[in-house]
Amino acid sequence: MSAEAEIAKLVMLEARLLDEFRLDEWLELFSADATYWLPIDETADPTFTSSIIHETRDILAMRVEQLMRENRHAQSPRSEIVRCVTNLDIDLDGADAATARYNLIAIETRSGDWRQPGLGEKHFYVGRSRFDFRRHAEGWRITAKQVVLLDRRQPIEALSFIL
Amino acid sequence: MDLEAPPPTWTADRFGPFVTEDATEFKVATGAYHRADVFQAELKKIFYSTWIYLGHESEIAAPGDYKATWIGQQSVILVRDADGVARAFLNICRHRGAGLCREEQGNTKLFVCPYHGWSYGLDGRLAAIVDRSRFPDDFPTEEKGLIPVARVESYGGLIFGSLNAAVESLDSYLGEAKPHIDLWLGRCAGGRYRVAAPHRYAYRANWKLQAENVYDGYHAHFVHRSAYNTFQKFDNAFTGRQYTAIRSIGQTRGFPKGHGVLQAGSPLENKFVSAEIRQQYRDELERLNGKARTDEILENRHMLIFPSVVIMDNNIRVIQPRAVNHTEVYSYPMIIEGAHDDINSSRLHDVQTRVGPAGIIGVDDLEVFHGAQTAMSGPGVESITLSRGLHLEEQTPSGERIGAFTDETPQRAFWRRWQADMGGAQS
Structure with missing residues (x-):
């Protein structure tokens, strides 16, 4: 398989693991030094500028732990999500680095007693995703994930899962 | 009161019975959270009348x-x-x-x-x-x-406005909350605050559910147990505090003007700032304030200025009512000009990850608000109760009430003021 095909496969796997709530496997796709960033201002330094999420893999591991093995109130009932990955564009940088960009449309809902406010609504998360990859001994790993949401400057409702 | 057929027009005396209190119980009628006519009256009697x-x-x-x-x-x-x-x-x-x-x-x-x-x-x-x-x-x-x-x-750099020309001075309005604001300002160690861009989130329930929640020391271990259990599994790096079901230290305060404070009795810290940098910051605070006041300055403190702005350790939260069942919250991280980069980065990331739009803690509160709005909007439930510590709280000559960390003292101060504003003359 070409490197480009491997990256494309990995992009789809990342989306599928999130859709299927296989978050432990999802976390394994990331390198130890990886960052995950949902910016409010994608041109600013997230160290000192507010983001929706800006986290290292250590903190992401906390999120995964809370969602997988703790009974998080805001995920009971759990979100169901369908991610659409479109306009995929992959750039290789030598043999061991790559970048993938795509447009994301994620539709999320929570059922349960869906008539209650906060449940039963469909939330649309539309944005531009960018992944940086690096080849490790064990294969490609994500070193950075960024999703620039269309409505990142507006109030977010109940983002209690991993986008 | 008739829950199914709210009156089409508001009158001052109609809001008297929404908040009732005697020696055994403090009750708030559920209509205060879901009735459209109450919301319209709140805009007029509170948001367009006070600071x-x-x-x-x-x-x-x-x-x-x-x-x-x-x-x-x-x-x-x-x-x-x-x-x-x-x-x-x-x-x-x-x-x-x-x-x-x-x-x-x-x-x-x-x-x-x-x-x-x-x-x-x-x-x-x-x-x-x-x-x-x-x-x-x-x-x-x-x-x-x-x-x-x-x-x-x-x-202290906080700008307030009022549509009511006859409103009392801001200084008088803030009243007993001012010493607590001063302590919060003291965290700047001689410098000044600068706001970062706000974290913005929204929920589909009444604005007062967020107001009541910010100084609620009773709920944390229950609603946020999944987060606290997770913190413990990760060497407690995120808050540096051991959690117990009922916290035995700290205090709550409720003021006659309607403001309230939650004080944890210890700092909110994490392990993302080195001990050396933390000590440098503390040394500077002690040089300026002495040790005892430095301990007060660094105490974990949440304060609500009635009706809708919250001053927390690392951020200012603005609660914005959009409709009776729709609220937006803007949370502004507060950067300390001149402080070490690690301190400012830690302040920002603390509020972002803990109580931001995707907060490990905060989003669980919103889920509770949604559930509360659901049930309170229907018939058959007349009131909720805010009575924890009612018989035990201390009252000072100025009217300030002081309760335990987990008491509903600040919430009662809020509702007493709410009733006074909604029902006519202030008590």
């Missing part, structure tokens, strides 16, 4: 800097004029009512109406009418300046 937080001085640092914000459902422009004075105006052109400002912030020399080009100076005066000649010679242009927010005053 509402507009912004921080650092958001309009330079002349011409402006920010669009809200008083209740009225769009307002907060601006720094050419002389450095903070002013606030209704966001409306005096000609045909067009909105002047469609951006959330920026810098300008004039506010120019997009409809017919009338322009206004930073002091609100009408600067020019396009083709003035077709208006009568004695058309009262001097009366056609922007409508000012009747009162604009600030304390």
Whole structure:
């Protein structure tokens, strides 16, 4: 398989693991030094500028732990999500680095007693995703994930899962 | 009261019974959270009658800097004029009512109406009418300046506005909350705060559910157990605190003006700032304030200034009612100018990850609010109870009440004020 095909496969796997709530496997796709960033201002330094999420893999591991093995109130009932990955564009940088960009449309809902406010609504998360990859001994790993949401400057409702 | 058929018009005395209190119980009628007529009355009797937080001085640092914000459902422009004075105006052109400002912030020399080009100076005066000649010679242009927010005053860099010209001074309004604001200002160690861009989130329930929640020391272990269990599994790096079901130290305070405070009795810390840098910061605070006051300054403290602004350790939260069952919250991380980069980065990331739009802790509260709004909006449930610590709290001569960390003391202060404002004369 070409490197480009491997990256494309990995992009789809990342989306599928999130859709299927296989978050432990999802976390394994990331390198130890990886960052995950949902910016409010994608041109600013997230160290000192507010983001929706800006986290290292250590903190992401906390999120995964809370969602997988703790009974998080805001995920009971759990979100169901369908991610659409479109306009995929992959750039290789030598043999061991790559970048993938795509447009994301994620539709999320929570059922349960869906008539209650906060449940039963469909939330649309539309944005531009960018992944940086690096080849490790064990294969490609994500070193950075960024999703620039269309409505990142507006109030977010109940983002209690991993986008 | 009739829960299924709310009266079409509001009268002052109708809101008396919403809050009832005796020696054994403090009750709030559920209609206060879901009735549309109550919400309309709140806008008029609270949001358009008292002091509402507009912004921080650092958001309009330079002349011409402006920010669009809200008083209740009225769009307002907060601006720094050419002389450095903070002013606030209704966001409306005096000609045909067009909105002047469609951006959330920026810098300008004039506010120019997009409809017919009338322009206004930073002091609100009408600067020019396009083709003035077709208006009568004695058309009262001097009366056609922007409508000012009747009162604009600030304390410690916090700018408040009121649509009520007769409102008491901000200084008097803040009252017993001022020493607590001063302690929060003391965290700057001689420097100043600068706001970062806000974290913005929304929920589909009443604004008062968030207000009651910010100084609730009783709920944390239950609603947020999944987060606290997770923190413990990760060497407790995130808060540096052991959690117990009922915290035995710390206090709550409720003030006659309606403000309230939650004090944890210890600092909120994490392991993302090195011991050395933390000690340097502490040394500087002690040099300026002495040891005892430094301990007070660093104590984990949440404070709500009635009705809708919250001052927390690392951020200011603004609760914005959009409808009786729709609320937006803007949370502004507060950067300390001159502090070590690690301290500021830690302050920002603490509020972001813990209580931001995707907060490991905060989003679980919103889920509770949704559930509460669901059930309280239906028939059959007359009231909820806020009675924890009612018989045990201490009352000072000034009317301040002091309870345990997990008592509902600040919530009762909020509701007493709410009833006074909604029902007529303040007690």
